[in-house]
Each structure stands twice: as C-alpha cells, then as structure tokens.
Amino acid sequence: MSIYQATASAPVNIACIKYWGKRDTKLILPTNSSLSVTLDQDHLRSTTTSRADPSFEKDRLWLNGIEEEIKEGGRLATCIREMKRLRREVEEKDAKEPKLSSYAVHICSRNNFPTAAGLASSASGFAALVASLAALYKLPATPSQLSLIARQGSGSACRSLFGGYVAWEMGSSPDGSDSLAIEVAPQSHWPDIHALICVVSDDKKGTSSTSGMQRTVETSPLLQHRIKEVVPARMAAIQRAILARDFDAFARITMQDSNQFHAVCLDTDPPIFYMNDVSRTIIALITEYNRVSVANGGTLKAAYTYDAGPNAVIYAPKENMKEIVAMIVKYFPQADAFKDPFQLFGAAGVEGS
Numbered sequence: 001m002s003i004y005q006a007t008a009s010a011p012v013n014i015a016c017i018k019y020w021g022k023r024d025t026k027l028i029l030p031t032n033s034s035l036s037v038t039l040d041q042d043h044l045r046s047t048t049t050s051r052a053d054p055s056f057e058k059d060r061l062w063l064n065g066i067e068e069e070i071k072e073g074g075r076l077a078t079c080i081r082e083m084k085r086l087r088r089e090v091e092e093k094d095a096k097e098p099k100l101s102s103y104a105v106h107i108c109s110r111n112n113f114p115t116a117a118g119l120a121s122s123a124s125g126f127a128a129l130v131a132s133l134a135a136l137y138k139l140p141a142t143p144s145q146l147s148l149i150a151r152q153g154s155g156s157a158c159r160s161l162f163g164g165y166v167a168w169e170m171g172s173s174p175d176g177s178d179s180l181a182i183e184v185a186p187q188s189h190w191p192d193i194h195a196l197i198c199v200v201s202d203d204k205k206g207t208s209s210t211s212g213m214q215r216t217v218e219t220s221p222l223l224q225h226r227i228k229e230v231v232p233a234r235m236a237a238i239q240r241a242i243l244a245r246d247f248d249a250f251a252r253i254t255m256q257d258s259n260q261f262h263a264v265c266l267d268t269d270p271p272i273f274y275m276n277d278v279s280r281t282i283i284a285l286i287t288e289y290n291r292v293s294v295a296n297g298g299t300l301k302a303a304y305t306y307d308a309g310p311n312a313v314i315y316a317p318k319e320n321m322k323e324i325v326a327m328i329v330k331y332f333p334q335a336d337a338f339k340d341p342f343q344l345f346g347a348a349g350v351e352g353s
C-alpha cells in the first residue's frame, strides 16, 4: 500500500512596503502592491505535513497540536479546494496518477514561534500549507502560481513562497489571476542584510489584520492618499535600491513605509494602535543611531519596521548588527527575548515526501 505524504516548510517574511487593505475580501486582492524580505534560518518557520488517504473521512488540520475547524467556504477550505483542483488537472493529463484529489487530507502544521503576535505566522503558515500540498500532489506549479493560492489563505503568505526580496503585485484583474508574488532579487544578490527581531511582546494581537484592514479601508482618508500617491513610487524606488544594493535608500523607504502604515492605523476610526512605548523607544534609538552616522558623513546604518503588532524588526548590514544588539541591550538590560540576528533568505523548501 502506498503512503501519500509530504512535508514542506516556509519562513516568515517581513514587509518593507506594507500590504494594508483589501479591494476584494473573498479573493484577498490588495489595495496596493507590497514588498518584503523573506527571513532565513530556523527560528521563524512553519513546517507542515500533508497526507492523503482513502480511509480519511474529511479534511482535517492541526495547528501546533490543536485541531482547527476547517470552515466551509473559509480560507483553509479555499486553499485545500484550489490545490485539489490543480491535482485533478495532473490526474486528467496522466491516467496512471493515483486519484489523490478524491481523498481527504490530514494536515499537521507547527510554528516554532508565537502564533499571531505580529510575527506573520499566517504568512509562513499558509505558504507551508500550499507548499506541502504541492509536494504531496506533485504539481508542476511555479512559486508564483502557488502564490495565487497562498494569497487566498492570507495575503502576505503569497510572498513567503520565495526567498530573498519579493514583491506582491496587486494586479488589476477582478478574478485575481495577476495578483501574485514575484522575485525581485534572490538572497544571494544582497546576502549581507540581516534582520534582528525584537520580541517586545508575544501576546496575541488586539486587532486582527483582517478586521483592522477592513476598518481602515472603510474609514481612513489617508489610506486613499497612500495607495494612489505614495506606494506606486515607493515600490519602484525600493526595487531600484535593492537592485543597486543601496542600503541608505532601502532603509529610508522601509522606515517611511512603516511609519505611514501605523499612521494609517491611527487614521482609522476608531483608531488602531499596534506599537507600544517600547516599540517607540526602539524607533527613537534607531533614529538617533542613524542621525549620528549621517552627522559624521556616513549613511543610514539600520532600518526599523513594525507589522500589526509591537515587535520591532531591524534590518541592517551584517557589520552593524553587533553594535545594534549592544545598543538595544544597553537600553533594555532586562531584555531576554531578543533573538540572534537572523540571516535573511529562505524558501518554501520541500523537505521530504
């Protein structure tokens, strides 16, 4: 008897140009394009095993050992359904292929970091889910094609199908067929940028990205300005900065975009606060660190960015990281949760089948 099982893992990605706002909530089509860096190493990853078996009665999923309901018409159900549809195409082309698309699947996923604490667990989670089903079903799909499906699980997940520097192009088609992730540059193009994650709090976040985005789209005039007047130019400029390995420009745009994302949250009615006093202190520290460098004729040396939570991600060239960690530890001597600097990069790699 054959066993049909595959495991894949995917890392977290942290956006430099933030996705915030949906123009289609069912298909998860964004109101602006976004760009992120996929983190490497083992610290922030989801690892997912999928198994198809004729004896399974229904699709089931366990997240960190606890069973999650797969709601009909929900995001998990959509991703599984779409992956089975792609499998059927394989089976229709080759009659010898086992009819896995007709079997139920059992899926087991683990995050090695706190879930839903603004550390993008849904991004790595849905990317690993889609990657594991793609491996199970032996799909000939490219990462961009898989990103179309991961996007329907969680928007930012589409970017975790690639390592390195990744853009999610918002697209214009109403069916979402051109709203996908593309590689801007592989990690090897600019490998010496590292990311330091400062876990300010690992509590579950107060306002989910889904409800926060919806409220922002409905109430924030600043968001309308951002998506029309600001993001398109920033997307072009940060891609130029990455291709030119220009950290000064990369850092400036990354910090500006984090600031505007949080301004848009504040412009939401009622307002949404994701950062706390520690987050703001870290902004002040990085700002001062950069100010001194520029005053001495240098360039920006670090960039902070914050997602929908209080945790800081600091991007910096590797050679500055020791100094940055020392500075943060000096200001927060009680800090025990600051992780090692992570090297960037990582892809949704299939680990076995």
Ligand code: PMV
Pocket (backbone or CB within 6 Å): 014, 015, 017, 018, 019, 020, 034, 120, 122, 123, 154, 155, 156, 157, 209, 210, 307, 308
């Ligand atoms: O994909 P979601 O629904 O978890 O939204 C992610 C939103 C941000 O992390 C705040 C920004 C981004 O582009 O990742």
